[in-house]
Amino acid sequence: MPPWAYYLQLADGVIITDVNHRIVDVNTKYEEMTGYSRDFMVGLRANFLSSRLTPQKTYDSMKLALSGRTGWSGVFINRKRNQDLWHTNITITPVTHMNELFYIGIVRNLDQIPQGSYLSETRKMKLQNEILKVLAISCEIRDPQIEEHLQQVQLGTEKLLRAHNQRMKLYLTEEAIHHIVNASIMHDIGKSGIPEGILYKPGKLNYYERHIMETHPLIGLEIINKISQELEDDILEEELKTARHIIHYHHEKWDGTGYPAKLKETEIPFEARVVSIVDVYDALTSRRAYKDAWSKDKAVQFLREQKEISFDPELVDSFLQIV
Numbered sequence: 611m612p613p614w615a616y617y618l619q620l621a622d623g624v625i626i627t628d629v630n631h632r633i634v635d636v637n638t639k640y641e642e643m644t645g646y647s648r649d650f651m652v653g654l655r656a657n658f659l660s661s662r663l664t665p666q667k668t669y670d671s672m673k674l675a676l677s678g679r680t681g682w683s684g685v686f687i688n689r690k691r692n693q694d695l696w697h698t699n700i701t702i703t704p705v706t707h708m709n710e711l712f713y714i715g716i717v718r719n720l721d722q723i724p725q726g727s728y729l730s731e732t733r734k735m736k737l738q739n740e741i742l743k744v745l746a747i748s749c750e751i752r753d754p755q756i757e758e759h760l761q762q763v764q765l766g767t768e769k770l771l772r773a774h775n776q777r778m779k780l781y782l783t784e785e786a787i788h789h790i791v792n793a794s795i796m797h798d799i800g801k802s803g804i805p806e807g808i809l810y811k812p813g814k815l816n817y818y819e820r821h822i823m824e825t826h827p828l829i830g831l832e833i834i835n836k837i838s839q840e841l842e843d844d845i846l847e848e849e850l851k852t853a854r855h856i857i858h859y860h861h862e863k864w865d866g867t868g869y870p871a872k873l874k875e876t877e878i879p880f881e882a883r884v885v886s887i888v889d890v891y892d893a894l895t896s897r898r899a900y901k902d903a904w905s906k907d908k909a910v911q912f913l914r915e916q917k918e919i920s921f922d923p924e925l926v927d928s929f930l931q932i933v
C-alpha cells in the first residue's frame with residue numbers, strides 16, 4: 611500500500627504528486643471532479659489542467675511555499691475534461707515518507723458555493739464606491755463642474771460626520787460613516803430629469819421653473835428605486851438605503867418648510883441633514899455659470915443664520931468647527 615493511501619479516502623478531491631509535481635495518484639472524487647480517469651492522469655504534470663486564467667502570482671506563491679517545505683492554500687482556475695472552467699480551492703501539504711518528499715493536494719470545488727466568487731471587504735468597498743460614482747456622474751454629465759462638486763460633498767460629508775461623531779459622542783461605526791460618505795455622491799441624481807434651461811438659468815427661477823426644479827428629489831428617488839430593483843444585490847443594499855434617504859430628503863429644512871416631504875427636525879433622516887449642510891455650503895462657495903462664489907465668511911454667516919431654520923443646529927455647530 612502506498613504511504614498516501616489513507617488520504618485517498620477523504621471525501622474531498624485528493625491529488626498526490628511527487629516533488630516534480632508529477633501526478634502519482636488521485637482519488638475517485640478527483641476523477642469525478644475533473645472528468646479524467648486515474649490511469650490517464652498518473653504520470654502527467656499536475657498543471658495539465660491549468661487554464662491560464664490563474665494569475666501567475668498564485669503559482670509563484672505556491673512554488674515559494676513548497677520550496678520552503680511549508681503548506682500552501684490557494685485558488686486555481688482549471689479546465690475540466692469537458693473544457694468547462696473550474697474554480698478550485700486547493701491545500702497542498704508537503705509530506706516526507708522514508709526520505710521521499712511528496713505533495714498531498716486536497717481539492718474543493720468552489721463552484722458549489724452558491725453565487726460563486728469571493729470578495730474581500732476592501733474590494734467590496736472599492737466596488738461600491740466606484741459604482742455609485744459612475745452612477746452619479748453619468749446622471750449629471752451635462753454639468754462639467756459636477757465631478758468637483760460631488761467630490762467636495764463627499765469630502766465635506768466625511769469631515770462633518772467625523773467632527774460631529776466626536777463632539778456628540780455618537781459612536782458611529784466606520785461602516786456607517788462609509789455608507790453615508792459613499793451615498794452622499796448620489797444626492798442630486800434627479801437633476802438628470804430637469805431641463806437644462808432651468809438647471810443653468812442665470813438669475814432667479816420663476817414660480818413654475820422653481821416647481822420643476824423642486825421635483826429633482828423625487829425624480830432621483832425613482833431612479834434609485836429602479837436601480838435597486840434591477841440590482842437585487844446585497845453588496846449595495848445599505849448604500850442604496852442611505853442614498854435613498856439622502857436623495858429624497860436633502861432639501862428638507864429643520865423648520866419643516868423644505869421639500870418635497872416637508873419633514874421637520876429629526877423626522878428628516880440624519881444622513882440627509884448632514885448632506886444638506888455640506889451641499890449648500892459647497893454650492894454657495896463655488897462659482898457657477900449662473901452665479902459668483904460667496905466668500906467663506908459670507909457662507910459661514912449664512913449657515914449661522916439658518917441654524918434651526920434650514921439646518922440641524924447641532925450639525926451646524928459641528929460644521930463650524932471644521933470650516
Ligand SMILES: [Fe+2]
Nearest residue numbers: 797798860861
Ligand atoms: Fe439637490
Ligand SMILES: [Fe+2]
Nearest residue numbers: 759797798889
Ligand atoms: Fe449638490
